[in-house]
Amino acid sequence: MADVTASDAALRRFLHGLPGVDAVGLQARAAALGTRSIKTTAKAYAIDLAISMIDLTTLEGADTPGKVRALCAKGAHPDPLDRTVPRVAAICVYPDMAATAKAALREAGAPEINVASVATAFPAGRAALPVKLADTRDAVAAGADEIDMVIDRGAFLSGRYLQVFEEIRRVKEVCRRDDGTAAHLKVIFETGELQTYDNVRRASWLAMLAGADFIKTSTGKVAVNATPPVTLLMLEAVRDFRAAVGVQVGVKPAGGIRTTKDAVKYLVMVNETLGEEWLTADWFRFGASSLLNDLLMQRQKLSTGRYSGPDYVTVD
Structure with a gap:
């Protein structure tokens, strides 16, 4: 599809030639998938799967090395x-x-956990391209395995x-390292600012x-973050993209996903839209900070029959 990106006019023609989104149908299907119920055994599997898909996140101006090390310890265990x-x-x-997180994960015996x-210029993206490239280059040099760009x-x-x-x-391009490997690139749309479903597609x-x-x-820094209809639309886009060009791409909803019930709804959506092949951390992630706590509490309830409450988990 090289001709599609040969010029601004060609790319515009292609993008505006994509089928329009049936907003009512999209919302109805997302709502219907959200009503699916799963039983105890399947729920236990879903909880563990959701935990394994979390990008455990701290993106605050008050972040300290100690907070990052504590987060890494929690992610490892x-x-x-x-x-x-x-x-x-x-x-x-x-x-x-990034370097602090990389070292902390090694110390925790969990080097297989990626550093994203x-x-x-997250989250606004308001910087000149050379600044954005330098930002990315520094993160990769510090050991980042994944880059989340806006x-x-x-x-x-x-x-x-x-x-x-x-x-x-x-x-x-700058995600590539000198040894031939590359950090994976996640591209953030800030869908709450894109105004229409057609723009999301x-x-x-x-x-x-x-x-x-x-x-x-x-x-996760604006009023409207991940929603089931928008995520469903993106799942359909990666499905159609692989059918068209043979390349598989992952999806990461982020922001506002806080409960086990929410996470299970998204997993059902992935399974129904893309199939089991996408139900791994290689192809689907949750961007979250508080979700893990609720998953842990629900997991304990399934195993013991008792709901432990928020004091059972650490406060991030």
Whole structure:
């Protein structure tokens, strides 16, 4: 599909030629999938699966090395009293904390947990391209296994699609290391600012054409973050993209997913839309901080029959 990105006009024609989104139908299907119920055995499996898909996150101005190390310890052993609990998929931090997280995970005996670092002037994305590339380069050099970049929503909403495409492509380039390996690139749309479902579909295809390994809903820093209809639309986009070009891309809803009930709804949505192949941390993630606590409490309730309450888990 190289001709699609040969010019701004060609890319615009392609993106605006995508089928329009049936908003009513999309919302109805997302709502219907959210009503599916699962039984105790399946729920126990779903809870462990959801834990293994979490990008455990701290993205605050008050973050300290001590807080990041504590988060890494929790990600490595979510329940210190029960070592059967799975480890999380990644620890997500700002670039200046990536090296701290990498070292802490090694010390915790969990080097297989990835370090994800936000970059490209997260969360607003308001910086010149050289600054965004330097931000990404520094994160990769510090040991980040994954880069969560934000698109320039102003450029996208103004119709400067090729500019957004080139920015993603250039960030993808600097994710490559000298040894030939590369940090995986997650592209954040901030869907709450994209205004329409059609724009979410266009952004999904644009990012995948530019080389995104994952497409991600939100930064978690705005009023409207991940929603079931938007996530369903993105799941359909990665399904259609693989059918068209043979490349599989992951999906990460982030922001506002706080309960086990919410997480199970998203897992059902993935299974029904994409199948079991996508039900791994390689292809689906939750961007969350408080979700893990609720999953742990629900897990203990299933195993003991007692609900432990919030004092059972650490306060992040």
